[in-house]
Amino acid sequence: MSSFLEVGFQNSNSxxxxxxxIFHDYLMVVVVVIMIMIIYMIAYINWSKFTYLHLKESQGLEILWTLLPVVLLLFILFPSMKILYLMEETNPLVTFKAMxxxxxxxxxxxxxxSYETDSFLAQNTQGFRQLDTDFRVGVINQVMTRVLTSSTDVIHSWTIPSLMVKSDAIPGRINQMNFSTYRAGVYYGQCSEICGANHSFMPICLESISVSYWLKYLSSLK
Ligand SMILES: [Cu+2]
Incomplete structure (x- = not known):
């Protein structure tokens, strides 16, 4: 979960x-290099006393500044697509639906x-304030799990930041995402699509447990 004054990502759990x-860090390097280059060019153009009077057109220059961004985008495209496909092409063993x-x-x-079980903001003062719920959804530790998200009224968004999963819950539509957890424990998230007055008070609480405990959890739902 997030800690006080945290600005970056939460600790990774999948x-x-x-x-x-890794992709984010790589992308930030690319972005910063481009930014420095552009700022340097703007500064150079503005403060240089010299202009090239006879530059009306240059095919070579046109090709260069078209191809360079294309090559740069390819360097972003391939790792991005690889991760995208890794996220999608999995064989989840367990599926649960989050409404x-x-x-x-x-x-x-x-x-x-099993019945559908409601998960409200926890009333008691134990646990983390406004993050714990009265019912925690259970998943098996280190087992690929699929979440289907949908909604009965307005758009909500189901997310666990420390697993880096987020999916809009849209009425009349089912979205899917997959994840597995590194370690057993409790994971927190909050509704991430503004959905009305009590948007801030519908947290997501996920508990990653061993198979034997998960089977007990499953039988308790029936
Ligand atoms: Cu909301």
């Missing part, structure tokens, strides 16, 4: 998040004769 963080409501989430494990 292999996909590791890849995404957004005004203003709580409800969960249902699919392929299991």
């Amino acid at each position: 292999s996909l998040m590791d890849l995404l963080m 957004g409501h005004q203003w709580f989430w409800s969960y249902e494990v699919l392929n299991n004769d």
